[in-house]
Amino acid sequence: MGAWIAKNRTTVIVSVAVIVAAYAFYYLKNDIAPSMYVSAWGYAIPLVLAALVGVIGERSGVVNIGIEGQMLVAAFAGFFAAAYSGSLLVGVLAGIGSGLILGGFLAWTTVKWRMDQIIAGVVLNIIATGITSFYYQPGQLLPGLMPKFDIWPLSKIPLIGEVFFSGTSIFATLAILAAIGVHVALFHTRWGLRTRAVGEYPSAADTAGINVERLRLINVTLAGTLAGCAGVYLSMDASSSFERGMVAGRGFLALAIMIMGAWRPLRALAMAIFFGFINAVASQLQAGGSIDIPPQLTGTLPFVVTIVVLAIAAGRVRAPGAVGQPYVKGDQ
Amino acid sequence: MSETPTVADQAAAPPPSSGGTSGDKKPAQPLAYLLTHQSGVVILVALAIALLVGAALIRYQGVSPWYAYETIIREALLVDGGLTRTLQKTAPLVLTGLAVVIPLRVGLFNIGGQGQLIFGAMFGAWVAYAAGGLGFLGALCGMVAGMVAGAFIGWIAGVLKATRGVHEVITTIMLNYIAAGVTWWLVTGPLQAEGSKTSGIPQTELIPDAARVGAVAGIPIGFVIALALAIACWWMLSRTTLGFKLNTVGANKHAARYAGININRIIALSMVFGGGLAGLAGALEAAGTLHRFEPAIGGTLGFDGITIALLARANPLATIPAALLVGILRTGAPGLQFATGIAPEVVDLLLAIILLMVSIPVLGKWIFRSRADKVAAASTSWGN
């Protein structure tokens, strides 16, 4: 423990400082702070899920800029499957399934066909926009609401319980569990070691007897399910409708979150919440009306803050070494 | 067979030796290769497959594919003024394509074309209006202003990348939002046209006639500028020492440093170039199409630029046919809906399929039973 703290001094200091500040604000501005935290977390949920898709893909050596498209199709498929079948479960499964299929598409084209990963992602996004717009149907309704619940006893913790564990939903809970799960899996399991090796230095993995192509195929495909969850969350949980273009750039923001999180799941979780919080601050500035800043300018706050924070603090985070490159064995 | 360089090999970012010194081989001329080389055939086959898939899609809508394609071609090229409109649409696409190509050569992925363009359009429109009294000179000022504004946005991303190591993908995404917000604020506030203040319409003053960029004999001047810049970019990249520096940084940063190249400056410069080109695209849209700034001026030009750069495999000259293809499809789409009722999104699907087909490296293998074709490596720059 002591050694871990020594090794991660900056992380520990930053985390403690952030947590202290968060509680201070919570107790000092009790009229608005809780709602801002809730809003921040609500904003962060799809970003976390989507950023994890990016993390898994890039840790395996595959850039996924098609997350936006994966989410869009999943939101579409989930919503309409639920509407037509009359079952939320069917919708959720359809959404996750569509994420899986698109993950498979990205995996197959980039790994098997060695298509440029950026191009594959761009293609995926265009197709997703086209299809969901083309086959959009107005006037459909979800058969019901996604369940909300409290996670006792965590929900009793001041602030944290209120924000993360009460009145929460499956996907909100999943976002936390997935971030922890992917972190543990990536850094503490056999799969994770192999995945990181494949993403950093595939020929080292290959010569160690690891099937690089297969691992990449599996990872990128399965990560699609998380993109599916993010999409389903948007159309079935955070709102109850599907609209064209409703992902509204969240897939790309997730990539930014992934990079800000230095390709680490828990850090990405922290960054998504941070980003969500700045968003809440931005709309609070607008709503508060005390200072008269045009909403267009307050709206840019999260983006300005992100850039400034990165410029001051970030320094050089390093992408997985082999990201973007198809693995070609010696003789091909 | 695999010994001869293919289009892809030549165009891959960065290209081997940027053409040039060849005594025994032809220099990299994508158009020539397109016509004479194996990859040219691969591209044609890819296009044909894409059109067939598109045909199936259109058929499924209950419309004759033949009629649909004919309509697009007719609307985009044959009807009165169609060609002019197509070229008008192509011009900014060439530029936003180049705005992605140049940083890509240095190993940077500029997805900020949209923001750079919007910013360029805003300031281009404003300066052209303010300097409208100068006539032609005013138009020129507008274009320079647009370029500078776009370049400024690009420069921010470039400098942060070079000096602070902030990933350009983050900054360019963020700057897209910031540019949209700032221009929106300007156009509803300080720079809003006097006449629009009561109605609240977000638009700037109209650029006076004399300072607009029109067309000569049906050829938009903007298109000529875009063509000239595409050729200039190609020349710069393949023939000049500056191009050599850009390519070298993209090919091997360490070697570039060793060779005495100031990497940071080149990285920032490439983004300045990219931003400037996108900004110019915006200024041209303002001066040539809408004659003022409106927030919707950018359309999807910035993001189309990515598609075009990838279609062109990071080759400046190839952005011309790639942009023309997009221009034709987009110009023909409304006419297609008018004639057949097919929603214009079909064109995006078509474009996606074309990009997919053209970019499948194994397609060449399937056709020629030869080694897999190498495709421009956009994503190999991602990790840097």
Next chain:
Amino acid sequence: MSTPENTPTPVPADTAPEHLEAIATSDAVLELPPEKSGFGEGNVGEVLLDLAGLTKSFGSVRANRDITMHVRRGEIVALLGENGAGKSTLVNQIFGLITPDSGTVTVKGDSTPIKDPRDAIARGIGMVHQHFQLVPVMTVAENMILGHEPTRGGAVLDLDSAREMVRSLSAKHGLPVDPDAEVEDLPVGTQQRVEILKALSRSVDLLILDEPTAVLTPQETDELLGVMKELAASGTSIVFITHKLREVLAVADRVYVLRQGAVVGEVATKDTDARGLATMMVGREVVLSIDKADATPTDTVLTITDLHVLDDRELGAVNGFTLSVRAGEIVGVAGVEGNGQRELVEALAGMRKVVSGQMTLGDLDLTKANPHQTHHAGVGHIPEDREKHGLVASYSIADNLVLNEFDQAPYSKSGVRQFDAIREHAEAVRTEFDIRSSGVQQSAGSLSGGNKQKVVVAREMAFKPRLLMAAQPTRGVDVGSIEFIHRRIVDARDAGAAVLLVSAELDEILSLSDRIAVVHGGKVVAELPARGADRTEIGRLMAGDH
């Protein structure tokens, strides 16, 4: 099992470049009496590995032609050949990294094709690759267990037992490494040690070592040779690739010599010597020790005073380094790798910030100069890592030859590159430095290692530098090319250049230098004339024993 054939395969005249044609037909090619072949020393047993008719082409390059060879249990077989002869290609086929065009690989009687490394590992083959196959951002322990991870409950990594494994392996083979160190932070010699331990971490019947000693110090090399002998004694077969004949003679039982992708000879080491092996490889006599005139040094060109430089981890690497080099002399910097040599050279080349101290070239201050300025001040720099710093692989030879002069006349006029001038320059240099390629437009990345190095050497010498810095100039280069590069370095000295030679190769230092500076801990611990220098004394100084 029949005795494998070993008739040398003549190089087909139609594809061989002229300059090699003479070699192929020269009588220097050794033909061995059949009865002698296949029997080395030691406890050799049955044939473990049998290659029959292996052929592999890359496009028009025929990297391996009809190769037939075998290795017996407990035998150490060396593969010798010039750069690009096809050694790595051959062993990569045994390890399943490359699929042969034709021919069979039989391991322990099983001749089903080896699909991939996984397959090779399953059959008891281990390999140390020519290029490191280590994940730089992972720890030694993590690298070591990759592919055969100890786990708890089948999924969770058991890093404790991994560390334990590293420690016990280290101890057993006398190759110390820290299991928790991140690989990218380690000096190359240590990385190589990790590679070797990694290969030994799985029990193997056949161990392939592709130039494992290229980056090792003499001591480390000796340790490795010891390990190899032990392994062979316990029944492990070893295929050993190296360019250093001393090592071949020290451990190998038999040697196969490759040229132009074909086996041109096979010999038992007890029947040959260094000169014989070199001749077999290159096809002519090779001068193994350079004969040079005494130095006639004149003015001091380079003065380094109390220099301090940090490494990538911001730790002091060069700590108070003081040295001067005069025109017309070669000063060799001897030292175990990782004692600040790399940082010193990079600082001199303007690629690394100087913390304090001073460097001057004549009366020019280089302390704050950037690479551009140092180059134009007359500093030639043959970098240690040619693939990373020295070359742009995707560029042509011609472009690489003007990599740091590209914006100078006559290669550029007002910012426009002059391709005719560039080509003419390249043609001339290519002839002068004997760069073997299809032409000056061939991409540098497709050259063999020795020829890549020649491109770098040629570029740095062509502009007649006042100071030539050569860092590990012959690493991984075959004997023929070593001879050539050494000759050129001495020529540069004789033409009046000051030469700073940095090498981990003590032999190289001893044979080339006029003066030797031994470094340890980032500073010079002794300066002595090369003539009459004592190997063991220098070795002791290098180890920090002073």
Next chain:
Amino acid sequence: GCGGSTGSSESSAPAGSAAPGAPTDDSNCADEAVFCIGLVTDTGKVDDKSFNQSAHEGALEAQKQTNGFYKYIETQDAKDYAANMAQFTNKKYDAIVTVGFLMTDATLEAAKANPGTRFIGVDQGYDPAAVPGKNVTGLIFPEDQAGYGAGYLAGLMTKTNKLGQVLGLEIPPVQKFAKGFEAGAKAANPAVTVTTVYHPAGDNAFNDPVWGAGEAKKQLAQGADIIFGAGGNTGNGALQEVAKAKGAGTEVFCIGVDTDQWDTVPAAQPCLITSAMKLITEGVTETLVTAKDGDFAENQTLGKAGLAPFHDFESVIPADVKAKVDEVVKQMEAGTLQTGVTL
């Protein structure tokens, strides 16, 4: 309203459609007897549940009533407005509907170039000096009045004296609704505070229900008990969020916009007390029908705006509140009450 979604607006259906006995194609539009209607959307689609859809439905209805022919083009790029209108004028369409204030200038120019064609610009207020002739009318709506009425109702209903508005992009029609709402609320209840958030500029400002829902949730948490959702699907997201909240329909309420959203957003029914309506569909139909008959109000047509029925909340809203709101609405219609909204 566009309630009941007749399916007439499926995007995959051919754009041209005809009632029985009506012309089946546009080859005879030049013919006096054949009434051809064209519609050009703002960048958006005819099933956007917003102004494009309303106008589209109005045009469809007009086609039925006039026994004419109707076709639309969905604009993808703001720079195509002129070209898209030209598709119709080339075929000598009789009336062209252009949707959205962004097309103001383009519509005037097309009207100038095609004096024989009648143009109806939805949400377009023209400067009388710029209007080229009698063939163009801007169909505008007193959104501020609808907003005022809704705000007045909300001001009387609120228990917490806190109201919220979740809005789309900050553009004139939306601003008028919002400022009207605030003015009405303050007029009814000076103690009230109104929290207003516009979607930050972006391409999807009207298509981001997730953002709308998030903002609504936040405003509820900060004590607002009535939320006005005005901004296409973004606003709808807010309505749906309120409908899911604890106390929906008893303690917290929502107010819709544009059409009677009781029909268009059924998921909002648990909280939807009324909608601030702007009757684009009816306006477009009526204007087109009069256009066919020839008596076309040049320059400007004032469409209707008002409050939608209370539906299930008829019994929830106290009678005196209803009476007061009724009174205010009547005064606005009569012109005796000004909302005081300027942009």
